[in-house]
Amino acid sequence: MLSLWFGAYDQGLAYASLALGTLLTLRILKGESPATMPFEPLTATTLLLNGATAQAIGVSLPQALLQQADKRVTP
Numbered sequence: 001m002l003s004l005w006f007g008a009y010d011q012g013l014a015y016a017s018l019a020l021g022t023l024l025t026l027r028i029l030k031g032e033s034p035a036t037m038p039f040e041p042l043t044a045t046t047l048l049l050n051g052a053t054a055q056a057i058g059v060s061l062p063q064a065l066l067q068q069a070d071k072r073v074t075p
Contacts, residue, residue, distance in 0.1 A: 046070045 020040070028034055047068055052075040054061050066072065 049073070051075055 024037070027037065048071045049061055049066065049069045050073040051061060052073055055075045
């Protein structure tokens with residue numbers, strides 16, 4: 001139900017998050033230990049709810065959660 005969405009909405013933030021994950025992965029693949037990497041807190045978050053997936057698996061999303069969502073995918 002929570003999903004990464006790479007559409008036009010907030011596209012820059014989604015690609016920035018993907019780039020950060022890729023950079024961390026590359027550092028690990030090059031031999032750097034994750035235990036020695038400094039913690040990098042999130043500077044921005046986006047709550048995305050996928051109603052289509054929730055409906056497909058029989059989960060109902062509470063109204064309070066839907067109201068907090070920055071983006072919703074509806075069935």
